Amino acid sequence: MLRELMKKLWPKRIGKTEPADGAASSEGNPNGGQGGATPLRAQPEIKRKILVAVRGLTVSPGVLDYAAQLAQRLDYDLLVLNLKPAPPPEKKFSLYQKYLEEKFAGQARAAWSEVQGQLVGRGISYRQMARFGEVGQAVADLCQEFRRIDFVITDGLKDEEITGKIPLPVFSITGYQGEMVMAKKQGRLELTSWGKTAVFGGLTAALYAAVFLNGGTVMSYFTLGGWYAALPIATVFVFSFVHGTFAHHLWEALGIEAPRKATQPRPAAKRPIRRQRPRAQLRLKS
Amino acid sequence: MQDVAPQAVQFIDLNSITVLFLFVVGFIGGLVSGFIGSGGAFVLTPGMMSLGVPGAVAVASNMCHKFPKALVGAYKRWKYGQVDIKLGLIMAASAGVGVQVGILIQEYILNKWGQAGSNLYVSLSFVVVLVVVGGYVFYDAWKISRSGGGEQVASLARYLQKINLPPMVHFKTADVRISVWFTLPIGFATGMLAATIAVGGFIGVPGMIYVLGASGLVASATELVIAFVMGFGGTVKWAINGMVDIRLTLIILAGSLLGVQLGAIGTTYVKEHMIKIVMGSIMLIVAVSRGLAVPVYLNDLEVISLSGTLVAWLKGMSFIIMCIALGVGAIIILGSMWKAKRSEETLEPEYLTD
Numbered sequence: 001m002l003r004e005l006m007k008k009l010w011p012k013r014i015g016k017t018e019p020a021d022g023a024a025s026s027e028g029n030p031n032g033g034q035g036g037a038t039p040l041r042a043q044p045e046i047k048r049k050i051l052v053a054v055r056g057l058t059v060s061p062g063v064l065d066y067a068a069q070l071a072q073r074l075d076y077d078l079l080v081l082n083l084k085p086a087p088p089p090e091k092k093f094s095l096y097q098k099y100l101e102e103k104f105a106g107q108a109r110a111a112w113s114e115v116q117g118q119l120v121g122r123g124i125s126y127r128q129m130a131r132f133g134e135v136g137q138a139v140a141d142l143c144q145e146f147r148r149i150d151f152v153i154t155d156g157l158k159d160e161e162i163t164g165k166i167p168l169p170v171f172s173i174t175g176y177q178g179e180m181v182m183a184k185k186q187g188r189l190e191l192t193s194w195g196k197t198a199v200f201g202g203l204t205a206a207l208y209a210a211v212f213l214n215g216g217t218v219m220s221y222f223t224l225g226g227w228y229a230a231l232p233i234a235t236v237f238v239f240s241f242v243h244g245t246f247a248h249h250l251w252e253a254l255g256i257e258a259p260r261k262a263t264q265p266r267p268a269a270k271r272p273i274r275r276q277r278p279r280a281q282l283r284l285k286s
Numbered sequence: 287m288q289d290v291a292p293q294a295v296q297f298i299d300l301n302s303i304t305v306l307f308l309f310v311v312g313f314i315g316g317l318v319s320g321f322i323g324s325g326g327a328f329v330l331t332p333g334m335m336s337l338g339v340p341g342a343v344a345v346a347s348n349m350c351h352k353f354p355k356a357l358v359g360a361y362k363r364w365k366y367g368q369v370d371i372k373l374g375l376i377m378a379a380s381a382g383v384g385v386q387v388g389i390l391i392q393e394y395i396l397n398k399w400g401q402a403g404s405n406l407y408v409s410l411s412f413v414v415v416l417v418v419v420g421g422y423v424f425y426d427a428w429k430i431s432r433s434g435g436g437e438q439v440a441s442l443a444r445y446l447q448k449i450n451l452p453p454m455v456h457f458k459t460a461d462v463r464i465s466v467w468f469t470l471p472i473g474f475a476t477g478m479l480a481a482t483i484a485v486g487g488f489i490g491v492p493g494m495i496y497v498l499g500a501s502g503l504v505a506s507a508t509e510l511v512i513a514f515v516m517g518f519g520g521t522v523k524w525a526i527n528g529m530v531d532i533r534l535t536l537i538i539l540a541g542s543l544l545g546v547q548l549g550a551i552g553t554t555y556v557k558e559h560m561i562k563i564v565m566g567s568i569m570l571i572v573a574v575s576r577g578l579a580v581p582v583y584l585n586d587l588e589v590i591s592l593s594g595t596l597v598a599w600l601k602g603m604s605f606i607i608m609c610i611a612l613g614v615g616a617i618i619i620l621g622s623m624w625k626a627k628r629s630e631e632t633l634e635p636e637y638l639t640d
Binding site for chain 1: 297350351353354355357358362366518521522525526527528529530531532533535536539540543544547548551554555
């Protein structure tokens with residue numbers, strides 16, 4: 001009885017410390033959540049998993065290493081998911097689309113084979129797959145398919161793609177120079193772009209109303225000159241912040257966003273050649 | 287300027303047409319500025335004056351909207367990694383000197399030949415600079431688009447970059463290492479042009495591209511830093527004299543802050559040489575507009591004589607063509623953005639590029 005209660009409260013710990021289950025842990029952790037009094041060996045074990053979801057082909061070594069360390073420590077399996085955006089609906093079933101999907105899956109396999117060496121010798125089971133579509137849908141499908149995916153590690157996915165769309169805890173990791181940033185806490189109340197547009201739109205309207213409803217007073221003070229020059233300058237700064245933020249969110253809400261970093265590589269200009277001037281040297285006559 | 291008492295300045299009453307005109311021109315001007323780094327002022331100032339705003343108030347209010355617009359645009363483009371702040375500040379410092387010299391020249395001409403002489407000087411500067419520089423920019427853009435894209439560093443810039451004349455400065459974002467001495471004349475000319483025709487970017491951006499060797503993207507984004515610094519300085523000067531009509535400024539700002547962000551986003555959609563195409567087109571059309579104004583001022587100086595109706599027609603056409611210049615720029619920007627976005631959505635480039 002006590003054991004059952006303990007198991008409900010600390011399922012993993014009990015599973016780890018239980019000698020009878022120790023042999024099963026090479027295959028997977030005990031299924032504490034569903035277990036109850038059912039003998040653990042009798043039930044087919046489903047090992048817990050970490051899902052590494054990346055956009056495109058490349059799983060950065062930093063992210064893979066982080067996921068591998070976690071999997072090793074927790075004794076989890078790794079699932080690696082290469083994602084591509086869904087094709088337009090009319091092309092979903094075209095032969096060309098099928099070809100592209102196969103091509104992507106093949107490229108993803110090839111890319112994975114280059115980095116999977118990192119997992120060698122660590123005793124981690126892994127599986128790589130490619131999917132087309134939104135990240136939320138893809139993760140939900142995988143949860144159905146594989147079961148017991150405990151959390152997701154993402155690389156290069158935007159916050160708005162993740163937040164509220166994945167039914168699991170998400171850790172977003174930027175693998176650049178070891179900097180690791182956790183994703184925003186799931187379920188936190190986040191204003192959508194339209195919400196932010198409405199808030200800043202309201203503020204902007206209020207500011208405009210404040211100036212234009214008191215036009216006479218404003219004009220009489222703002223045109224006094226001298227130190228009063230600070231008034232119009234401060235006003236335009238405030239407006240540029242509030243209205244500028246409104247404009248930013250408005251375009252974002254309308255789906256007009258920068259698709260990529262805009263700098264294009266150009267042929268490097270030749271640098272001036274540093275001239276080596278001969279140094280005076282002391283010579284001793286022998 | 288202090289002797290122009292604020293009480294003597296007539297601030298106009300606003301009506302719906304005025305508000306709509308300023309908002310729309312503000313938006314289009316902002317769009318063009320966000321994209322090519324400058325523009326809009328050359329329509330706004332004469333436009334406001336045609337609505338009955340006194341010249342000094344029109345210039346002051348326009349300038350007061352210019353610097354926050356440039357600030358927002360520069361910030362947005364800085365986030366896209368396009369702004370070279372060091373280059374912008376060095377150019378802005380020399381542009382400040384250029385503005386002062388430009389004002390001195392203007393005052394000298396005003397004293398010697400009067401208002402008509404000053405107008406003629408401004409129009410001739412417009413025509414000469416815009417035809418020469420705009421023509422070259424347009425030719426270069428045409429050459430790039432014919433060769434299938436891909437900007438090359440101009441040969442003049444390559445030559446100047448090889449000259450080791452201390453102090454040498456490395457501009458990281460622009461990826462240019464060049465002597466400060468070569469940046470100074472570009473900044474100076476930018477300032478002088480700004481003082482003369484109110485759009486310094488028509489020299490500044492091509493100067494940074496063809497003389498210093500920055501890319502079109504970086505040059506147009508960095509121009510926004512110069513515009514901010516110069517606009518801020520100019521606004522302080524005008525505001526101390528009480529010339530800023532904050533109502534006009536805020537209406538223009540309402541449109542231009544929307545436009546400038548859209549223009550900045552637009553740079554990330556289109557090919558780099560589109561900046562040159564837009565800039566070249568606007569410059570050449572504005573040159574035609576100012577060219578039409580030249581006979582009017584020659585008539586005022588009694589060098590030639592024209593009938594009253596012809597003068598009125600030339601003035602009207604000049605303003606309309608200027609509006610067209612801005613409109614053409616906006617259409618090219620929006621059109622190319624639309625095209626780029628559509629091709630991005632329909633051609634599944636991601637499937638093929640990986």
